[in-house]
Amino acid sequence: MLKNRLYSVRVSATVCVFAAIFLLESVASAQQPVCTPNATAAAVHLEGLAERVGNITLTCVGGSANSTVSLSLFISLNTNITNRLDSNGDPLGIVQTGGTVASLRSTSATTISYSALNYTVPATPSTPVTITISGIRAAVAPLAAGTRAAVVSASVLGVGATFPQGISLIVATATPTLLASTVNNGVPCNGSALPGSLDFNGFAAVSNSSSVRITEASATSFSSTDPGADSGLRFRLNLTGYGSATRVFVPDLIAGNDATAPTASGAFGVAAAAGTYTPGSGQLLLIRVSGATSGGAGGALVTSKPNVATALGAIAEIQLTGGAATVVYEVVDGSASLVESAQLPLFVVAAPTSCPSSLAPQLTVNAAPVSPVTTASATEAVPRFLLSAPPLDCQAVGDCGAGYYPRLFADRATIALTGSSLGGLQSTQLRVANTGTGVLNYTATIAYQSGSGWLRVTPPSGTTATTALTNLQVVADPSSLSQGTYMATVTIDSGLYGSATIPVTFSVGPVGVVVTNVGNAASYQYGTVAPGSYAVVFGLNMAGTNVGVTFNNLPATIVFKNATQINLLVPAALGTQQAASVVVTVDGRVSDPFRVNLLLNSPGIFTPGIINFTDGSVNDASHPAARGDFVLVFFTGLFVPLTGPVTVNIGSQMNLTPSFAGAQGTLAALDQVNITVPTGLAAGTSPVPIQVCIPGALGTPVCSNQVNLFIK
Numbered sequence: 001m002l003k004n005r006l007y008s009v010r011v012s013a014t015v016c017v018f019a020a021i022f023l024l025e026s027v028a029s030a031q032q033p034v035c036t037p038n039a040t041a042a043a044v045h046l047e048g049l050a051e052r053v054g055n056i057t058l059t060c061v062g063g064s065a066n067s068t069v070s071l072s073l074f075i076s077l078n079t080n081i082t083n084r085l086d087s088n089g090d091p092l093g094i095v096q097t098g099g100t101v102a103s104l105r106s107t108s109a110t111t112i113s114y115s116a117l118n119y120t121v122p123a124t125p126s127t128p129v130t131i132t133i134s135g136i137r138a139a140v141a142p143l144a145a146g147t148r149a150a151v152v153s154a155s156v157l158g159v160g161a162t163f164p165q166g167i168s169l170i171v172a173t174a175t176p177t178l179l180a181s182t183v184n185n186g187v188p189c190n191g192s193a194l195p196g197s198l199d200f201n202g203f204a205a206v207s208n209s210s211s212v213r214i215t216e217a218s219a220t221s222f223s224s225t226d227p228g229a230d231s232g233l234r235f236r237l238n239l240t241g242y243g244s245a246t247r248v249f250v251p252d253l254i255a256g257n258d259a260t261a262p263t264a265s266g267a268f269g270v271a272a273a274a275g276t277y278t279p280g281s282g283q284l285l286l287i288r289v290s291g292a293t294s295g296g297a298g299g300a301l302v303t304s305k306p307n308v309a310t311a312l313g314a315i316a317e318i319q320l321t322g323g324a325a326t327v328v329y330e331v332v333d334g335s336a337s338l339v340e341s342a343q344l345p346l347f348v349v350a351a352p353t354s355c356p357s358s359l360a361p362q363l364t365v366n367a368a369p370v371s372p373v374t375t376a377s378a379t380e381a382v383p384r385f386l387l388s389a390p391p392l393d394c395q396a397v398g399d400c401g402a403g404y405y406p407r408l409f410a411d412r413a414t415i416a417l418t419g420s421s422l423g424g425l426q427s428t429q430l431r432v433a434n435t436g437t438g439v440l441n442y443t444a445t446i447a448y449q450s451g452s453g454w455l456r457v458t459p460p461s462g463t464t465a466t467t468a469l470t471n472l473q474v475v476a477d478p479s480s481l482s483q484g485t486y487m488a489t490v491t492i493d494s495g496l497y498g499s500a501t502i503p504v505t506f507s508v509g510p511v512g513v514v515v516t517n518v519g520n521a522a523s524y525q526y527g528t529v530a531p532g533s534y535a536v537v538f539g540l541n542m543a544g545t546n547v548g549v550t551f552n553n554l555p556a557t558i559v560f561k562n563a564t565q566i567n568l569l570v571p572a573a574l575g576t577q578q579a580a581s582v583v584v585t586v587d588g589r590v591s592d593p594f595r596v597n598l599l600l601n602s603p604g605i606f607t608p609g610i611i612n613f614t615d616g617s618v619n620d621a622s623h624p625a626a627r628g629d630f631v632l633v634f635f636t637g638l639f640v641p642l643t644g645p646v647t648v649n650i651g652s653q654m655n656l657t658p659s660f661a662g663a664q665g666t667l668a669a670l671d672q673v674n675i676t677v678p679t680g681l682a683a684g685t686s687p688v689p690i691q692v693c694i695p696g697a698l699g700t701p702v703c704s705n706q707v708n709l710f711i712k
Contacts, residue, residue: 256284296368
């Protein structure tokens with residue numbers, strides 16, 4: 001029985017094969033129409049993720065007169081098709097003219113298909129039949145891959161007619177959308193007034209302003225709403241760093257450079273003007289969007305496009321959250337033949353503050369709505385854009401050297417440093433300033449010609465709005481370098497606003513007397529010591545007959561020394577100085593200077609450093625203190641007379657007041673607190689951490705290291 005079934009299957013399969021061959025031969029012998037695809041190439045946005053590409057046309061000739069041709073058509077792009085999807089996951093907004101369609105489907109991320117696209121062959125079959133497919137949208141940004149151009153291509157395959165093979169159609173060419181420059185005047189220390197008249201002219205007369213200028217990268221970049229789109233091109237203005245006490249106001253409507261009167265706040269060499277827009281002549285007009293998402297999608301225009309010549313001037317306050325906000329504008333009119341630009345003014349109202357201001361306002365702009373979604377979606381905005389920072393527009397406008405831009409200045413042409421192999425850090429100052437106007441942002445980078453990792457610049461980036469010099473520290477580290485000469489280049493870069501390239505030469509001598517660290521002799525916390533306290537100096541080659549240590553050229557009193565460690569008394573005469581250069585001299589050989597910070601109070605508890613008052617024993621696991629008993633805690637780093645109350649933290653008990661706090665009296669620089677062990681400490685808890693805190697220069701307590709207090 002099984003054998004008979006297998007034979008039956010084989011016979012059926014053979015019959016099907018012969019049937020298929022017969023049908024194919026019949027089709028081939030029939031008169032099939034020939035359909036040739038073609039396309040128009042649309043200009044689209046390089047950053048776009050749902051860009052409307054050009055139309056695809058099929059020109060079909062031949063076939064049997066008055067017969068119906070039923071095509072199955074497949075259109076594939078070299079990137080994702082991103083039309084909005086319906087509830088079935090099929091694309092919306094694609095329009096076909098010429099013939100009738102049974103269904104349109106998404107068959108993959110990059111392909112759509114028509115099933116039974118039908119048309120009737122004319123009575124004269126040589127008469128062309130044209131079918132046009134429009135409204136396909138594509139993710140262009142992934143094609144760019146960091147370049148400044150991209151091409152969207154399509155291939156068309158079909159069944160039911162003869163189609164040419166291997167044809168690639170260009171349906172879109174992409175170039176960048178947006179160029180921009182900023183005149184950022186921040187928040188002035190002397191304040192900025194709220195005008196009596198809350199309109200553009202009122203703010204322009206009395207309030208501080210900044211402005212972002214946006215410019216088309218090509219004449220068709222600033223596009224209004226196209227068929228099937230949710231909105232026209234939008235711009236998202238991003239504000240950060242304005243603080244909680246600042247108020248920000250922006251125009252509702254902005255007229256571009258080709259308007260009857262362009263909108264300008266007085267920046268970029270253009271006199272302040274609210275602007276006048278005249279419809280019907282393709283003048284650039286932006287309208288603010290209210291209620292948009294943080295990415296710039298959704299919301300609604302705050303007013304409709306004027307239908308008569310209109311003087312602009314309406315101003316709205318933007319609510320800041322944490323000193324930040326986004327402002328969204330949409331293109332509602334413009335010219336497709338002119339490269340247009342517009343100024344986006346921002347008016348600031350603020351009370352006077354102390355200078356220099358701690359605020360660091362930043363203004364950036366990008367094409368919107370912003371989205372990371374590069375595939376078709378039922379909910380994402382159309383159009384939408386990949387987040388990208390636009391290049392500066394001053395080259396396109398031709399005003400890169402204008403005085404209203406920031407301008408970088410650096411006060412060093414070269415830097416030369418010397419040090420010892422395996423020695424301490426060597427540093428010098430490099431000062432930068434802004435000799436132009438507005439806010440200057442800069443970054444520091446390092447390129448090595450020999451060695452690597454031995455140089456740093458701090459801070460590595462910054463912002464300045466004044467001609468006052470800002471100090472950068474250039475620090476060379478010889479701790480891993482052998483003797484020799486090392487070369488590097490420091491570049492301070494502010495883009496088109498200037499750069500400075502400074503060669504650095506680091507001459508590293510043989511290993512000598514080396515200071516590797518300085519810190520509190522009790523806690524071994526490094527980097528900060530107190531005048532008049534015990535400190536420890538670690539290093540190399542510090543043993544000799546005549547050994548001396550100085551802090552800012554003031555001699556320290558040495559209490560212990562060997563080749564790698566020196567314990568000493570920091571000179572009390574340093575007083576309120578904030579830093580010291582530590583130098584060790586051994587039999588005439590001098591170390592590299594080592595920088596250490598100074599604080600009046602910098603406490604460190606010795607280990608062991610706690611005495612039980614009841615029997616005078618050293619507090620340890622074998623000699624715990626009882627709750628309610630006194631303990632004596634010995635430390636160093638206390639300034640006398642006291643600058644405020646000394647407190648003690650024991651376990652969970654914080655800010656305890658000692659019965660005594662001050663100099664121990666027998667040994668110089670030894671300090672002492674007497675404190676009662678809290679009775680409220682949880683039973684069975686031992687040891688617990690104990691810590692001494694002393695008021696700092698700004699009122700914030702400076703606390704010691706934590707050591708163990710053993711209790712019973």
